[in-house]
Amino acid sequence: MTITIPHWINGAPYEGSPTHRIPVENPATGQVEAELLAASDQDLDHAVAVARAAQKKWAKVSLAKRTAIMFKMRELVLANQDELARSIVAEHGKDYNDAIGEIQRGRETLDFACGINAAMKGEYSYDISSGVDIHTVRQAVGVVAGVCPFNFPVMVPMWMHPIAIATGNAFILKPASPTPTASMIIARLYKEAGLPDGVFNVVAGDREVVSSILDHPGIDAVSFVGSTPVARIVQERGTTSGKRVQALGGANNHAIVMPDSDLEFAAQHIAAAAFGAAGERCMALPVVVAVGGCGEKLAELVKQSGEKIKVGNGLDEGVQMGPVISKKAQQRIVGLIDDAEQRGARVVLDGRGLEVDGHEDGFWVGPTILDDVPLDAPAYHQEIFGPVLTIVHADTYADAIKIVNDSPFGNGSAIFTNDGGVARRFTLDVEAGMVGVNVPIPTPVAYYSFGGWKDSLLGDLHIHGPEGVLFNTRLKAITSRWPSERGTYSATMSFMREE
Numbered sequence: 462m463t464i465t466i467p468h469w470i471n472g473a474p475y476e477g478s479p480t481h482r483i484p485v486e487n488p489a490t491g492q493v494e495a496e497l498l499a500a501s502d503q504d505l506d507h508a509v510a511v512a513r514a515a516q517k518k519w520a521k522v523s524l525a526k527r528t529a530i531m532f533k534m535r536e537l538v539l540a541n542q543d544e545l546a547r548s549i550v551a552e553h554g555k556d557y558n559d560a561i562g563e564i565q566r567g568r569e570t571l572d573f574a575c576g577i578n579a580a581m582k583g584e585y586s587y588d589i590s591s592g593v594d595i596h597t598v599r600q601a602v603g604v605v606a607g608v609c610p611f612n613f614p615v616m617v618p619m620w621m622h623p624i625a626i627a628t629g630n631a632f633i634l635k636p637a638s639p640t641p642t643a644s645m646i647i648a649r650l651y652k653e654a655g656l657p658d659g660v661f662n663v664v665a666g667d668r669e670v671v672s673s674i675l676d677h678p679g680i681d682a683v684s685f686v687g688s689t690p691v692a693r694i695v696q697e698r699g700t701t702s703g704k705r706v707q708a709l710g711g712a713n714n715h716a717i718v719m720p721d722s723d724l725e726f727a728a729q730h731i732a733a734a735a736f737g738a739a740g741e742r743c744m745a746l747p748v749v750v751a752v753g754g755c756g757e758k759l760a761e762l763v764k765q766s767g768e769k770i771k772v773g774n775g776l777d778e779g780v781q782m783g784p785v786i787s788k789k790a791q792q793r794i795v796g797l798i799d800d801a802e803q804r805g806a807r808v809v810l811d812g813r814g815l816e817v818d819g820h821e822d823g824f825w826v827g828p829t830i831l832d833d834v835p836l837d838a839p840a841y842h843q844e845i846f847g848p849v850l851t852i853v854h855a856d857t858y859a860d861a862i863k864i865v866n867d868s869p870f871g872n873g874s875a876i877f878t879n880d881g882g883v884a885r886r887f888t889l890d891v892e893a894g895m896v897g898v899n900v901p902i903p904t905p906v907a908y909y910s911f912g913g914w915k916d917s918l919l920g921d922l923h924i925h926g927p928e929g930v931l932f933n934t935r936l937k938a939i940t941s942r943w944p945s946e947r948g949t950y951s952a953t954m955s956f957m958r959e960e
């Protein structure tokens with residue numbers, strides 16, 4: 462019997478009146494394992510009403526109590542990470558160890574939220590005029606919705622909800638339809654942690670429910686992570702209806718490899734960054750710009766690492782890379798490789814046609830390396846979101862940084878070099894929000910914020926960390942004067958007169 466995945470509203474699973482059911486596949490088997498209910502507008506209205514009522518009370522709960530719940534939640538996520546990881550593998554396909562790694566990176570934001578009291582401190586100035594003081598507080602925005610992509614079912618929502626909740630908001634999570642189960646586990650764990658009902662809710666569905674979220678007058682802010690075309694819709698529609706919006710988009714991260722770098726070290730790290738999670742990471746490394754003729758040797762070394770990667774069902778022993786998310790994604794990725802080859806790219810490692818024993822219906826693409834890819838090939842300039850590394854060549858650093866900065870995306874970028882001066886110049890020249898020096902996936906830890914530049918982030922605030930606190934709170938400046946200090950109005954204060 463197919464499992465039904467409901468929503469989570471007011472501290473319990475909620476079926477409501479779904480508009481339709483969305484099949485949820487296991488990408489390693491190609492089988493439909495569950496059906497996700499798509500929320501109707503009435504279901505969303507119910508979730509918003511519940512969240513608004515809960516938020517009014519939650520915002521008044523002391524910081525000490527709020528952070529105690531976050532500490533408990535952190536413990537529960539650790540204790541239940543096997544269940545969470547298995548749900549990620551079953552719906553996303555990434556290997557088990559990678560799923561555990563994802564949970565760990567997500568949990569860092571819970572760690573940060575445990576210390577939210579320090580991050581919410583205001584400022585105070587006294588006697589700005591005679592007997593007049595000013596101070597600032599940051600207060601919750603109200604009801605925050607989070608719209609998430611399929612590729613990090615635990616981590617990306619966890620970039621959002623711990624900070625939204627710890628700062629006093631109620632949260633409505635719209636998980637990606639291919640990977641919804643982890644959100645239901647998280648909802649159950651928040652309840653166990655003692656979070657009042659209605660503060661964390663899950664409302665599932667596809668683009669229709671997102672449109673309703675963007676238009677809903679009861680939602681004050683929307684955090685979005687996903688592809689750039691959708692980020693643009695979310696940013697425009699959400700802000701038009703008066704919401705605070707941050708919309709993190711897609712990516713096509715480039716690394717420059719200088720000829721002085723340790724090529725073996727670079728190749729190992731580039732292989733992991735290009736092929737890990739089947740390339741389905743916004744911080745994956747799909748493009749290398751090889752400078753000064755080092756590309757051919759680099760391609761050979763990356764190939765040696767890439768061909769050792771064991772591809773299979775993410776729950777099987779020793780598997781290091783799983784399938785891609787869907788048949789459609791598999792066909793799109795293979796189509797981009799075919800097209801690049803026809804345009805003259807050299808296929809150094811070919812993952813097309815990969816079969817995995819016992820999993821004939823899975824959505825497989827093996828690690829692939831395309832060398833000498835023309836810059837007008839879609840495999841170079843589009844986001845592939847698959848296990849494909851494209852290599853392009855440049856004569857000088859100046860040519861290479863131009864290629865990098867001509868990309869409309871600016872999520873992450875890295876340089877491999879042994880020259881500190883070149884590295885320093887790169888960190889200042891590159892137009893990207895997250896930059897690595899001999900670090901191919903420079904994802905900031907949670908007490909820094911995460912976000913790209915250009916088409917990789919619409920809106921001005923990065924996610925989680927200090928900028929996450931700014932996004933989830935509003936500043937209030939309070940100017941006060943107490944005439945009773947001079948004893949003017951209070952008979953009982955007469956002993957303070959200074960005659």
Ligand code: NAD
Nearest residue numbers: 609610611636637667668671687688691709710711712743
């Ligand atoms: P997606 O943009 O297709 O979907 C993201 C969310 O938007 C989902 O919840 C989906 O239901 C909803 N959605 C899809 N189409 C919509 C529409 N027309 N109107 C309203 N809502 C819509 O992204 P995806 O395929 O789930 O995830 C992969 C993408 O996410 C990649 O582009 C990847 O780079 C990006 N991503 C970015 C980051 C980042 O931090 N910048 C992190 C992870 C993933």
